[in-house]
Amino acid sequence: MAKLSLSELHEIRSREERNLKKRDIHGRSVHVVVAMGTSGIDAGAKLTLNTIADDVEKLGLENVIITQTGSAAPNPEPVVEVYSPQSGLVVYGSVDKEAAHRIVSEHLRDGRIVDDLRIEIKTKEQ
Amino acid sequence: MGFRNYILVCGGTGCESSRSDQIYHALIDEAEAQGVADQVQVIKTGCFGFCEQGPIVKILPEDSFYVQVKPEDAKELIAEHVIKGREVTRLLYNKAPRKAYEEVEDIGFYKKQQRIVLRNCGSIDPENIDEYIAAVGYKALEKVLFEMTPDDVIAELKTAGLRGRGGAGFPTWMKWNFTKQENNPVKYVVCNADEGDPGAYMDRSTLEGDPHSVLEAMTICGKTVGAHQGFIYIRAEYPLAIHRLEVAMKQAREYGLLGKDILGSGFDYDIEIRLGAGAFVCGEETALLQSIEGHRGMPKPRPPFPASKGLWGKPTVINNVETWANVAQIINNGGEWFASIGTPDSHGTKVFALTGKICNSGLVEVPMGTTLREIVYDIGGGIAHGKKFKAVQTGGPSGGVITEENLDTPIDFGGLQKIGSMMGSGGMIVMDEDDCIVDVAKFYLNFTVDESCGKCAPCRIGGKSLCNILEKITQGKGEEKDIEQIQQIAHAMRIGSLCALGQTAPNPVLSSLRYFPEEYEAHIVDKKCPSGKCKKLISYEINPSKCIGCTACARKCPVGAISGEVKHPHKINGNVCIKCGVCKETCKFSAIEIH
Ligand SMILES: Cc1cc2nc3c(=O)[nH]c(=O)nc-3n(C[C@H](O)[C@H](O)[C@H](O)COP(=O)(O)O)c2cc1C
Numbered sequence A: 001m002a003k004l005s006l007s008e009l010h011e012i013r014s015r016e017e018r019n020l021k022k023r024d025i026h027g028r029s030v031h032v033v034v035a036m037g038t039s040g041i042d043a044g045a046k047l048t049l050n051t052i053a054d055d056v057e058k059l060g061l062e063n064v065i066i067t068q069t070g071s072a073a074p075n076p077e078p079v080v081e082v083y084s085p086q087s088g089l090v091v092y093g094s095v096d097k098e099a100a101h102r103i104v105s106e107h108l109r110d111g112r113i114v115d116d117l118r119i120e121i122k123t124k125e126q
Numbered sequence B: 001m002g003f004r005n006y007i008l009v010c011g012g013t014g015c016e017s018s019r020s021d022q023i024y025h026a027l028i029d030e031a032e033a034q035g036v037a038d039q040v041q042v043i044k045t046g047c048f049g050f051c052e053q054g055p056i057v058k059i060l061p062e063d064s065f066y067v068q069v070k071p072e073d074a075k076e077l078i079a080e081h082v083i084k085g086r087e088v089t090r091l092l093y094n095k096a097p098r099k100a101y102e103e104v105e106d107i108g109f110y111k112k113q114q115r116i117v118l119r120n121c122g123s124i125d126p127e128n129i130d131e132y133i134a135a136v137g138y139k140a141l142e143k144v145l146f147e148m149t150p151d152d153v154i155a156e157l158k159t160a161g162l163r164g165r166g167g168a169g170f171p172t173w174m175k176w177n178f179t180k181q182e183n184n185p186v187k188y189v190v191c192n193a194d195e196g197d198p199g200a201y202m203d204r205s206t207l208e209g210d211p212h213s214v215l216e217a218m219t220i221c222g223k224t225v226g227a228h229q230g231f232i233y234i235r236a237e238y239p240l241a242i243h244r245l246e247v248a249m250k251q252a253r254e255y256g257l258l259g260k261d262i263l264g265s266g267f268d269y270d271i272e273i274r275l276g277a278g279a280f281v282c283g284e285e286t287a288l289l290q291s292i293e294g295h296r297g298m299p300k301p302r303p304p305f306p307a308s309k310g311l312w313g314k315p316t317v318i319n320n321v322e323t324w325a326n327v328a329q330i331i332n333n334g335g336e337w338f339a340s341i342g343t344p345d346s347h348g349t350k351v352f353a354l355t356g357k358i359c360n361s362g363l364v365e366v367p368m369g370t371t372l373r374e375i376v377y378d379i380g381g382g383i384a385h386g387k388k389f390k391a392v393q394t395g396g397p398s399g400g401v402i403t404e405e406n407l408d409t410p411i412d413f414g415g416l417q418k419i420g421s422m423m424g425s426g427g428m429i430v431m432d433e434d435d436c437i438v439d440v441a442k443f444y445l446n447f448t449v450d451e452s453c454g455k456c457a458p459c460r461i462g463g464k465s466l467c468n469i470l471e472k473i474t475q476g477k478g479e480e481k482d483i484e485q486i487q488q489i490a491h492a493m494r495i496g497s498l499c500a501l502g503q504t505a506p507n508p509v510l511s512s513l514r515y516f517p518e519e520y521e522a523h524i525v526d527k528k529c530p531s532g533k534c535k536k537l538i539s540y541e542i543n544p545s546k547c548i549g550c551t552a553c554a555r556k557c558p559v560g561a562i563s564g565e566v567k568h569p570h571k572i573n574g575n576v577c578i579k580c581g582v583c584k585e586t587c588k589f590s591a592i593e594i595h
């Protein structure tokens, strides 16, 4: 390792800061949950999850937390839940790769619910 | 693709001693074996503070807080949590999975805490300088090297009102300023990491979890006062902290954050580690400096103060680990920010090592002014095993007890002094109804007598006499005049001892006398120990109306002191009984009582 100049120190800081920020979950208000039960995975939930994660990273959406759940989801799978303080809880069904792109850019980035992908569910216990 | 999950494994001394290192490697191996190595990053951090429940593993972004994890659990954590997204409920602290989109909320232990000193402990990898840099590390040093004058730095510390965390609470800016004003080409900076207070481990955890915060602060001080060499005096019993410091210093040197021409500023500075043998008196600053110089660690009269004549007679700034750990934050966020936290008397936070009869023992950092009640009940979860609170000892062997009536006193330097205790370094030992106050005072006195360097007669002889008196009292041979004698000896030690070890050694006795006079009286006059601790003052007896004659106790008694026929009340022969308490534990009918 070479001795750092001031600008090299800044470079390390901004590069590493981005990585460290990903671990900091406080104050991140938008939660995306991908249902990854056995049937969900069969229906392609893995691709859905990866697509969403990649897009969120690409667009630099820093207040989004993506998690997965293993519990059973309503049909049609793959199912993705988005929760934000503005839109409340929204559930999307049949989320393939294309749908995943749209959820990220329309709902997560622009704050518009993607109505045609939305599915109604009987009041899930919250 | 980035990582999906981050697994933080506690690498503090507490958790490492319960195999967290194996957990760390098992998690990495399992992630590999189950094909998700590219999706999870496993990071070993410093202490989370919740050592009682260790080893701790935290998985992000779900913020799942797993406790008492074993290496064998790694497989399930990867398979269930990481791959299937299902929290492993049985390992969760609160045993209940959180709804996925519920607000991330801290568990009770962390709710009232505010982390400045421990800000990076449990969140970054202390052996990776890049993570420290990412967490705003070395930014304060940058500021000090390129944007601030030494006077600016001192003014900022003055505004902050930072007071030394090693015990005495002396304003840090004044110390730095004295040394800065000395006209001497050679000056030194010293970090006091001796931490001799029984039960305390705040400094150890800080060094283990965030070593760079201390290195950065010492470098800032060097630049401010005009020193080019720092020393960290640390006890050899802290191998993990020493290791982390060595790694941190090596990485800092490689980056040129220590050494010649730091960041191209032209400023040279380096730090060395000096190992202490772990004598309590070597934590006293003049004794510590003697020890660094290679002499026997004995206190010297002050003045001259180290700030003007310290290490090898040169002006020396000496601060405690926790004091150092505040400095970079103050430079980054400003003195005003720091001054806005805490009480008018004491700004900022204080780290305490909470131990004893408490549910959640561990490391807590709270704003000054937090009450003891909040620490014991809200953070500590109250007294263990449903027992009754009796007192808390703060300030270690130099401090005193805080009782029920003072539980709501805001904790700061002045507040603790007013009620006869002191801040000390931050050890906090909780006592319950089973603890005998005379016995506790005896424990601390024995400690200081053992640790006295023997230089001054009042400390050496007075301490021993106090011990003897207390021993006599716990043996049931106390006399009424003993109390008066304690006061006299204490007074002589206070005025006649050279260093604070001797001056403050009587504090635990005096303070317990002040708050529990009736307990001393019970020992001396009635020859009874109300908490049943002093063996000479108690007897085990069987209550004949409760005893059903099951013979269980008689079979367990190691000395055959219990006699009686089956189905008839038993009896204990007091002359034979060694008061081991086994019978009481054995009896299912609570027939055995302490008198
Ligand atoms: C007997 C005795 C033991 C001490 N032990 C320590 C110690 O372990 N760590 C510490 O930082 N200060 C200890 N001190 C206080 C130091 O003398 C000194 O005040 C302190 O290092 C100054 O740093 P600060 O201003 O940052 O608190 C001790 C003092 C006495 C009298």
Ligand code: SF4
Pocket (backbone or CB within 6 Å): B281, B298, B299, B451, B452, B453, B454, B455, B456, B457, B459, B460, B497, B498, B499, B500, B501, B502, B503
């Ligand atoms: S007061 Fe005690 S420990 Fe301190 S210098 Fe004197 S003898 Fe040594």
Ligand code: SF4
Pocket (backbone or CB within 6 Å): B540, B556, B557, B558, B559, B560, B561, B562, B572, B576, B577, B578, B579, B580, B581, B582, B583, B584
């Ligand atoms: S206290 Fe111990 S020695 Fe005494 S009677 Fe009970 S079991 Fe025996």
Ligand code: FES
Pocket (backbone or CB within 6 Å): B010, B011, B012, B013, B014, B015, B016, B046, B047, B048, B049, B050, B051, B052, B054, B055, B056
């Ligand atoms: S050592 Fe792991 S929580 Fe303290």
